[in-house]
Amino acid sequence: xxxxxxxxxxxxxxxxxxxxxxxxxxxxxxxxxxxxxxxxxxxxxxxxxxxxxxxxxxxxxxxxxxxxxxxxxxxxxxxxxxxxxxxxxxxxxxxxxxxxxxxxxxxxxxxxxxxxxxxxxxxxxxxxxxxxxxxxxxxxxxxxxxxxxxxxxxxxxxxxxxxxxxxxxxxxxxxxxxxxxxxxxxxxxxxxxxxxxxxxxxxxxxxxxxxxxxxxxxxxxxxxxxxxxxxxxxxxxxxxxxxxxxxxxxxxxxxxxxxxxxxxxxxxxxxxxxxxxxxxxxxxxxxxxxxxxxxxxxxxxxxxxxxxxxxxxxxxxxxxxxxxx
Numbered sequence: 001x002x003x004x005x006x007x008x009x010x011x012x013x014x015x016x017x018x019x020x021x022x023x024x025x026x027x028x029x030x031x032x033x034x035x036x037x038x039x040x041x042x043x044x045x046x047x048x049x050x051x052x053x054x055x056x057x058x059x060x061x062x063x064x065x066x067x068x069x070x071x072x073x074x075x076x077x078x079x080x081x082x083x084x085x086x087x088x089x090x091x092x093x094x095x096x097x098x099x100x101x102x103x104x105x106x107x108x109x110x111x112x113x114x115x116x117x118x119x120x121x122x123x124x125x126x127x128x129x130x131x132x133x134x135x136x137x138x139x140x141x142x143x144x145x146x147x148x149x150x151x152x153x154x155x156x157x158x159x160x161x162x163x164x165x166x167x168x169x170x171x172x173x174x175x176x177x178x179x180x181x182x183x184x185x186x187x188x189x190x191x192x193x194x195x196x197x198x199x200x201x202x203x204x205x206x207x208x209x210x211x212x213x214x215x216x217x218x219x220x221x222x223x224x225x226x227x228x229x230x231x232x233x234x235x236x237x238x239x240x241x242x243x244x245x246x247x248x249x250x251x252x253x254x255x256x257x258x259x260x261x262x263x264x265x266x267x268x269x270x271x272x273x274x275x276x277x278x279x280x281x282x283x284x285x286x287x288x289x290x291x292x293x294x295x296x297x298x299x300x301x302x303x304x305x306x307x308x309x310x311x312x313x314x315x316x317x318x319x320x321x322x323x324x325x
């Protein structure tokens with residue numbers, strides 16, 4: 001697929017490093033866009049690409065456009081705003097990597113098809129080093145024929161690649177992945193905090209955790225940082241709140257009550273309000289309204305865990321565009 005030109009919209013720490021990765025592997029990364037013009041210009045100079053000030057120009061100058069944005073509202077802006085990626089989109093392929101409510105991906109696929117374009121969702125369960133090195137864990141949703149057509153490019157970006165199903169299904173899986181990860185992060189932080197208060201050797205405690213039912217992927221990736229109080233931000237609390245809010249919205253659509261969550265901090269459901277406010281899709285908003293009855297405050301829970309023991313990750317987005325990216 002190296003005969004195809006590649007565009008990127010959203011050049012934060014994930015999108016920017018994915019662009020660097022494909023450039024290193026010999027792809028023609030021909031078009032870049034970020035709401036922060038200087039970020040786009042700097043990356044363009046670094047990899048020999050072109051930074052554009054309009055989204056329509058990215059579509060005009062790339063065969064395949066990857067988007068890495070923050071939320072539903074941002075996605076709506078880049079595809080349906082006055083200046084948008086769907087302008088002149090016939091024959092183009094859009095690969096959308098953000099964690100969004102599933103209904104957004106369904107809407108995008110239908111809208112793209114009317115224009116003679118293709119959309120895939122490529123949900124990522126990885127972090128910055130994996131984006132840079134082409135070792136992402138990707139979950140793909142959309143038409144299987146479109147997945148197969150773009151698989152060589154997706155293989156270049158990933159170490160593990162899974163076709164999940166129709167549009168929206170990858171987002172459902174990703175939301176559940178992050179919900180469970182957030183729960184494990186909170187539990188590990190609290191467990192280490194209690195162990196520390198009791199005077200238990202924390203490295204020994206982690207070794208025991210790893211060989212018992214307390215083991216988790218979070219233990220492997222985060223325990224050391226928690227112990228040494230490494231405060232660097234790789235995944236912000238606000239993103240965790242958004243993703244857990246999406247999962248809770250999905251639960252509400254199935255009339256499921258997540259009792260285990262109710263033992264967490266019970267306050268106003270700020271994560272759900274945040275997700276609802278950043279969703280422009282009526283179906284998503286309705287789901288999130290139902291989920292609000294669960295009365296979960298994920299951001300408060302995470303702040304509590306950080307204060308207890310976990311790394312105090314600054315509330316810095318993985319992406320550079322808070323509203324439009």
